[in-house]
Amino acid sequence: MRDLYEAQRAMRQARRAAMARGVLAVLDIGTSKVTCIILQFDGPGQFRESDGVGPMAGQSSFRVIGQFTTQSRGVRYGEIEIMAETERCVRHAVQGAQKQAGVRVDHVIATISGARPASYGLAGEIALRSGKVTEEDVAAVLAACEVPDFGRNRDVLHAQPVNFAVDARSGLSDPRDIVGDRLAVDMHVLTIDGFAASNLVQCVQRCDLELAGVGSAAYAAGRAALVEDEQELGAACVDMGGGVTGVSLFLKKHMLFADAVRMGGDLVTRDISAGLRVPLATAEWLKTRHGGLEATSRDDREMIDVTPEQRDEHWDGERRTVSRADLIGIMRPRVEEILDGVREVLEVAGFDQMPSRQVVLTGGASQIPGLDVLAARILGQNVRIGRPLRIHGLAQQHTAPCHAATVGLALHAANPQDEWWDFEMPVERAGVVGLRRAYRWFRNNW
Amino acid sequence: MSGLKHLTAAFSASAPPAPARRVGARPQPAARAARREPGPSRLAYRLNRLWLTPLYRRLVGVGLPLLLVAAIAGLWLSDETRRANLTGGVAALVDNIQSREAFMVRTMEIEGASPAVDKALRAMLPVTLPASSFDIELRDLREAVERLDAIEKVEFRIRPGGILSAVVVERKPAILWRHARGLDLLDAQGHRVASVTSRDVRRDLPLIAGEGAAPHTAEALALIDAAGPILPRLRGLVRVGERRWDLVLDRGQRIMLPTERPLPALRQALAMDARDGLLARDVTVVDLRDPSRPVLRMGLTAQNTLRRAAGLPEIDAEGNLIDPEEGGAKPAVTASAGRRDG
Numbered sequence: 001m002r003d004l005y006e007a008q009r010a011m012r013q014a015r016r017a018a019m020a021r022g023v024l025a026v027l028d029i030g031t032s033k034v035t036c037i038i039l040q041f042d043g044p045g046q047f048r049e050s051d052g053v054g055p056m057a058g059q060s061s062f063r064v065i066g067q068f069t070t071q072s073r074g075v076r077y078g079e080i081e082i083m084a085e086t087e088r089c090v091r092h093a094v095q096g097a098q099k100q101a102g103v104r105v106d107h108v109i110a111t112i113s114g115a116r117p118a119s120y121g122l123a124g125e126i127a128l129r130s131g132k133v134t135e136e137d138v139a140a141v142l143a144a145c146e147v148p149d150f151g152r153n154r155d156v157l158h159a160q161p162v163n164f165a166v167d168a169r170s171g172l173s174d175p176r177d178i179v180g181d182r183l184a185v186d187m188h189v190l191t192i193d194g195f196a197a198s199n200l201v202q203c204v205q206r207c208d209l210e211l212a213g214v215g216s217a218a219y220a221a222g223r224a225a226l227v228e229d230e231q232e233l234g235a236a237c238v239d240m241g242g243g244v245t246g247v248s249l250f251l252k253k254h255m256l257f258a259d260a261v262r263m264g265g266d267l268v269t270r271d272i273s274a275g276l277r278v279p280l281a282t283a284e285w286l287k288t289r290h291g292g293l294e295a296t297s298r299d300d301r302e303m304i305d306v307t308p309e310q311r312d313e314h315w316d317g318e319r320r321t322v323s324r325a326d327l328i329g330i331m332r333p334r335v336e337e338i339l340d341g342v343r344e345v346l347e348v349a350g351f352d353q354m355p356s357r358q359v360v361l362t363g364g365a366s367q368i369p370g371l372d373v374l375a376a377r378i379l380g381q382n383v384r385i386g387r388p389l390r391i392h393g394l395a396q397q398h399t400a401p402c403h404a405a406t407v408g409l410a411l412h413a414a415n416p417q418d419e420w421w422d423f424e425m426p427v428e429r430a431g432v433v434g435l436r437r438a439y440r441w442f443r444n445n446w
Numbered sequence: 447m448s449g450l451k452h453l454t455a456a457f458s459a460s461a462p463p464a465p466a467r468r469v470g471a472r473p474q475p476a477a478r479a480a481r482r483e484p485g486p487s488r489l490a491y492r493l494n495r496l497w498l499t500p501l502y503r504r505l506v507g508v509g510l511p512l513l514l515v516a517a518i519a520g521l522w523l524s525d526e527t528r529r530a531n532l533t534g535g536v537a538a539l540v541d542n543i544q545s546r547e548a549f550m551v552r553t554m555e556i557e558g559a560s561p562a563v564d565k566a567l568r569a570m571l572p573v574t575l576p577a578s579s580f581d582i583e584l585r586d587l588r589e590a591v592e593r594l595d596a597i598e599k600v601e602f603r604i605r606p607g608g609i610l611s612a613v614v615v616e617r618k619p620a621i622l623w624r625h626a627r628g629l630d631l632l633d634a635q636g637h638r639v640a641s642v643t644s645r646d647v648r649r650d651l652p653l654i655a656g657e658g659a660a661p662h663t664a665e666a667l668a669l670i671d672a673a674g675p676i677l678p679r680l681r682g683l684v685r686v687g688e689r690r691w692d693l694v695l696d697r698g699q700r701i702m703l704p705t706e707r708p709l710p711a712l713r714q715a716l717a718m719d720a721r722d723g724l725l726a727r728d729v730t731v732v733d734l735r736d737p738s739r740p741v742l743r744m745g746l747t748a749q750n751t752l753r754r755a756a757g758l759p760e761i762d763a764e765g766n767l768i769d770p771e772e773g774g775a776k777p778a779v780t781a782s783a784g785r786r787d788g
Contacts, residue, residue: 070484094486095494104498206497 008156008421014212015413019109024212024413025097025105027090027404029200030113031075031243031266032364034086035406036093037398038066038101038411063413064393066101068093069403077219077262078114078244080199087206094207107412108209111405112169113217114244115196117157119257119349120148122187133166133183134174139423154196157216159420162186162254187420190216190258212437213413218246218258220408225386225401226250226363234357236351237381237386238342239405240365244267245338247345249354254417258351261341265365268334275330277320278306292328293335293370299324335368339378346379360386364402456507470493500707516646544580552576558612563596595638621663624655624682635748636663656685665708672712676725690735699725701732713739 018024019041028035039062051207070092074085098105124145128137142161148155164172167181175183199274204211221236231250239246243264249257262364267285273283290304303321358378360370366385388407390399398406416422486494496502523529528559543549552575556564570591573581584602591600591612595769599615617639619631624645631639631648642648654666666683669691674679684692691708693701703711711734718740719725724732728745735741744752750760760766 019620086485088485091488091491095486098494098498100500105496208492 005322008419008446011211011213011422015109018212021102021107023103023105023107025094025108025209026340026406026409026413027093027108027110027204028217028403028409029075029080029086029090029110029203030072030217030241030405031078031151031264032072032090032241033402034072034093035069035403036067036090036097036107037064037394037406038097038103039063039410040065040103041414048176051422059248059389059411059414062243062410064098064391064395064398064410065103066097066105067395067398068096068100069398070096074272076243078112078204078260079193079196079266083203084089085197090203096276099318106210107212107239108204109213109409110200110204110211111215111217111220111409112157112192112197112200113239113241113246113405114260114262115192117216117218117246117258117260118150118154118191120150120189120191121162121261122146122148122189123184123254124187124259124433125182125184128166128181128183131181132177132179132346135176135409135424137183137389138164138175138185141386142187142251142420145185145187145409147189148386150191154191155194155197156189157197158173158188158190158219158255158258158337159193159212160188160254160417161420162188163252171252172351172420188254190219190255191310192216204323211389215409215412216246216248216258217241217244218260219255219394220406220407220412221246221362221388221404222250222255222360223406223411224404224406225360228253230358230360233356233358234354235263235356235360236346236379238351238359238361238363238366238375240264240338240361240363241402241405242364245363245365245395247342247349247350249346249351251354259345259349261338261345262336263334263341265363267338267364268331268368271330271334271416272327276306282306286322286327287368289332290327291331292324293332293368293374295325295332299328315427331357331368332374333367335371335374336378338365356382358384360384360387362401362404364400366401462576464675469672474517485540531744544578549579550576550608551579551582551604553610555609555611557611557613558616559597559612560616563594563616566594566596567600567614571610575610583611594642596639598633606774619651620667622651622653623660623663624653625657625659632663634661634664634667636660637657648756652680653680654685656688658688659683659685662691668694668709669703671713672709673716675716676719679725691725698730699732700730704735704737707737 009355013025022041023038024041025036025038030215040254053357057180057193070089072086072089074082074089080086094105094108122145124141124143126137126141126144131135138161141164163170163186164175165184165186166172166175166178167182169178169180170184173179201211218237218239221239222231222235225239226235226237231253234249234251236244237248237250241264243262244259244268245264247257247259247261248255268291269280269283269287272278272286273280276283276286278286286306288305300323302324303320304324304327305321307321309320345358346352357380359375359382361375361383362385364372372385385401386404387399387401388404389411391407392411394407448568498533499508511732523532553590554568556567556572556577556725559567570587571582572587582604584604588600588602591597596616597614598617600614602609603613605611617633617637619639620634621632622642622645623630623632629645630641632650633639635715645653652666652670654663661668662685671679673693677700679695679697680692681696684694686692686702691703693703701715714737715724715732715734718732722744728748729742730745731741731743733741733743736787744762746761753760759769762768
């Protein structure tokens with residue numbers, strides 16, 4: 001746990017250095033696309049007081065100066081599978097964004113969508129010696145959380161204190177200087193597969209970039225797509241990506257739970273390709289151009305020409321048409337299956353007990369027409385399609401739902417939530433290590 | 447069927463088998479050009495990032511062209527003949543421009559100079575006319591000319607038409623100064639104008655003498671101005687000990703003036719002269735070195751007159767008592783009456 005603490009602190013330092021230098025890149029390595037946006041941090045003061053622009057949770061301090069999206073290769077289920085190809089995609093995206101920005105970027109924060117995330121709720125409690133909560137007490141109670149066995153080779157991606165309680169008063173977000181005897185904390189820890197995380201680090205390093213932070217794509221999408229009230233009152237964000245559908249639960253502006261369903265929009269494309277016997281590119285075109293989930297009788301008569309181009313080697317030039325009803329008939333079961341997976345995840349997470357059961361669908365696959373109707377039938381009545389927040393300088397083509405994770409990570413960089421490693425390591429812990437090191441040094445040298 | 451079989455056999459026996467026909471060529475899919483990888487290669491990516499680094503940008507954009515220009519110039523100039531050609535060409539160009547008709551100076555006009563100074567000035571011109579005006583450094587020429595004692599100020603101009611005009615203000619001799627090395631003419635500020643061979647050359651000018659008199663010429667002139675009534679008798683001023691003036695009159699009379707404020711002292715002496723006719727009497731020295739206590743040194747006749755009136759023996763020029771009977775000098779007895787205050 002200590003290594004991770006150091007690593008995360010190092011990344012945090014890198015992020016701060018990048019923000020001090022003013023340029024930071026956000027890299028979203030997804031299954032179907034790689035997006036890189038470059039943020040310029042001008043610091044506060046670029047707006048006058050009369051402009052009526054407040055701090056806006058750090059959003060007013062940065063703007064997007066470069067953005068580039070390219071097709072992703074070598075990624076499956078949100079995990080890097082072919083390093084060389086993914087690296088090339090990342091280079092392409094970074095270079096394109098750099099070209100637009102006109103600056104060289106060295107620090108990158110990246111999202112990771114797959115890698116089998118697992119959520120844990122941790123609880124810790126300490127007695128307060130000074131009678132009130134100090135900074136050290138907060139750090140100590142975070143360190144006092146009982147850590148379950150995460151399993152072999154799991155890395156902690158997020159470890160956020162969700163709730164503080166002093167004596168009987170629970171629901172505190174900032175317990176400092178509150179008088180009491182006991183301090184308790186609930187911490188949400190999100191772990192991911194260590195190899196996938198290492199692959200991501202490796203891929204970024206091979207592009208001569210320094211990793212300044214990693215965020216879960218589901219979490220980032222929730223930050224971008226949920227409005228503030230939804231984050232406060234409780235909502236689930238379903239980030240329907242190409243390979244993985246991420247689910248994150250928010251309550252009181254904290255992430256309580258995150259998981260991923262290993263199904264996504266690419267699966268729908270494969271189904272169309274197999275079912276209609278068209279190449280994958282045509283299937284993707286069919287899905288995005290003519291796809292839908294609610295069939296009407298008119299769709300039987302609406303024929304779509306899927307005649308391949310003459311030079312294509314797969315099909316020998318026969319003229320073929322499919323009806324839109326056929327297409328919907330293929331897409332709908334698969335989307336239902338994905339949403340069923342999401343519902344199972346939500347059930348496991350205890351979504352039924354949340355005060356407000358709002359579901360926000362975002363991500364690339366959420367653009368299928370009729371998804372909100374279908375999702376309302378499966379996930380509950382409060383469903384809406386969410387688009388990411390508008391941030392300064394972002395181009396129109398990057399405001400689509402498929403870039404929710406990218407935007408969310410930019411917001412996270414500008415206004416990070418407290419993580420466990422943002423607090424100082426408790427003194428006893430650091431002291432023991434220091435003493436042990438000193439003892440070892442004496443024994444070795446005298 | 448059998449007939450047909452037979453026929454077939456007969457047909458095959460009689461005619462050669464049909465040649466194998468080529469299968470009709472189906473339109474083959476055109477070979478698709480290998481799709482280029484969209485992403486940049488690692489080298490291209492690194493070069494691109496390098497190019498985005500501000501330092502390299504500046505180095506390549508500014509440093510490299512500078513280096514290139516310097517290298518080319520250095521290589522070209524490394525050859526001796528090229529260097530000589532270049533300098534020769536530049537010099538020729540400069541010469542060509544400088545010796546154009548518009549810049550030529552043909553004559554020299556001098557105003558306000560005596561013939562001797564005029565001649566000297568013409569001799570001091572560093573070039574022989576006609577010459578280019580670029581070769582005549584007027585400032586240097588002016589400084590050299592003003593170093594001449596006879597010239598107080600000179601102004602050079604090159605006028606249109608190739609005329610070098612000089613406006614000269616000469617020093618006016620105001621006084622003669624006799625010193626150990628000869629006789630000099632000085633102007634009113636005490637600056638040497640010229641040397642003269644004898645006093646008779648300028649009888650109109652007053653004379654001063656003594657070492658260190660020149661810097662105090664102004665004072666001397668003021669004294670001479672003040673000595674109005676005795677001016678006809680004045681022979682000159684003597685600087686004594688480089689600190690004070692003696693006014694020397696004819697008949698060997700002398701007025702010794704103090705170091706400080708000599709002018710009031712002189713006026714005092716003149717006032718005494720006007721009241722008592724002091725200088726018309728037998729007084730050799732009027733000593734005013736201490737103005738509060740004027741001292742007179744009387745002449746021999748006056749002393750002897752006084753001594754006669756007092757019934758004392760007379761003294762001769764050396765101060766020896768004269769025996770009335772002998773009328774000769776007695777060297778053993780001396781009197782220091784000349785030293786006595788009067």
